[in-house]
Amino acid sequence: MLQGINIHFCISEKPILGEVSVKLKPGQFTAIIGPNGAGKSTLFKILTGDLQCSRGEVRYNGLEIEKYKSQQLARVRAVMPQHSVLSFPFSAWEVVELGALNAPKEIGQEDIQEVMELLQIWHLKARNYNLLSGGERQRVQLARVLVQIWKKQAFPRYLLLDEPISSMDVSLQHLVLALLNDLKNRNIGVLAVLHDLGLVANYADQVIMMKAGGIESQGDLKEVFDSKNLEKLFGYPIQVKKHEEGLGIMVHSLPLHHINHTIKQAQ
Numbered sequence: 001m002l003q004g005i006n007i008h009f010c011i012s013e014k015p016i017l018g019e020v021s022v023k024l025k026p027g028q029f030t031a032i033i034g035p036n037g038a039g040k041s042t043l044f045k046i047l048t049g050d051l052q053c054s055r056g057e058v059r060y061n062g063l064e065i066e067k068y069k070s071q072q073l074a075r076v077r078a079v080m081p082q083h084s085v086l087s088f089p090f091s092a093w094e095v096v097e098l099g100a101l102n103a104p105k106e107i108g109q110e111d112i113q114e115v116m117e118l119l120q121i122w123h124l125k126a127r128n129y130n131l132l133s134g135g136e137r138q139r140v141q142l143a144r145v146l147v148q149i150w151k152k153q154a155f156p157r158y159l160l161l162d163e164p165i166s167s168m169d170v171s172l173q174h175l176v177l178a179l180l181n182d183l184k185n186r187n188i189g190v191l192a193v194l195h196d197l198g199l200v201a202n203y204a205d206q207v208i209m210m211k212a213g214g215i216e217s218q219g220d221l222k223e224v225f226d227s228k229n230l231e232k233l234f235g236y237p238i239q240v241k242k243h244e245e246g247l248g249i250m251v252h253s254l255p256l257h258h259i260n261h262t263i264k265q266a267q
């Protein structure tokens with residue numbers, strides 16, 4: 001299990017996170033959602049080890065993150081940050097290959113090709129990464145972290161992704177989320193910061209709802225992901241409904257002019 005226990009984080013004595021505790025189980029897809037500035041990326045960076053919390057602790061499979069050597073930690077968790085800037089003109093292939101540096105030795109060229117084909121970026125392999133589109137770059141970065149954890153291991157592992165599909169078109173978003181769901185069978189826990197509530201509703205098992213540096217609710221999607229909690233979280237009317245023909249869950253936010261109209265009618 002990946003645990004964040006009583007995490008506090010301050011910048012120049014200003015609290016950014018206060019008393020945050022989260023649990024991420026292997027074999028589950030957990031989404032972190034919440035309004036802008038809620039502290040999602042800060043929590044994400046603390047869980048990955050990129051930031052140190054002021055108080056509290058992070059544990060991977062029971063062991064404190066500080067006790068792992070960097071190579072050991074790379075075997076237990078792979079991280080895709082929100083932005084990855086490269087100062088060298090690496091090809092897409094070379095960027096994905098970087099994931100193999102942190103992977104067990106048996107990862108081969110055929111594994112890298114398999115991952116790139118699954119993410120539909122094999123044809124981009126020789127292209128300069130910096131000149132790719134936003135959605136193409138995201139898939140290359142995703143391929144890099146998938147390569148890192150591609151080979152099955154006996155112990156639970158974790159894949160942490162900060163807004164991994166924000167630049168992708170709708171068809172690729174579904175392709176990627178379905179692929180991430182398949183990783184659950186490899187005893188991998190997936191944690192993703194996501195803004196698209198419709199996708200969260202249909203792919204996540206667990207949800208962590210964050211607001212103002214704290215956790216509003218967390219738990220099974222079926223239990224916490226409802227209109228009432230989402231309206232409270234975002235301060236905006238949001239409807240969550242089951243599709244009439246059983247084709248998943250639909251999330252709908254009314255356009256602002258309809259809301260203003262309804263308020264005026266009620267006055």
Ligand SMILES: Nc1ncnc2c1ncn2[C@@H]1O[C@H](COP(=O)(O)OP(=O)(O)OP(=O)(O)O)[C@@H](O)[C@H]1O
Nearest residue numbers: 011016034035036037038039040041042043193210
């Ligand atoms: N280095 C920093 N210095 C000062 N304030 C910071 C710093 N990093 C984050 N913050 C503040 O901490 C709060 C949480 O930021 P964070 O990036 O974690 O939010 P978020 O939930 O990921 O937001 P978004 O949805 O907009 O990406 C924000 O108010 C932000 O301005």
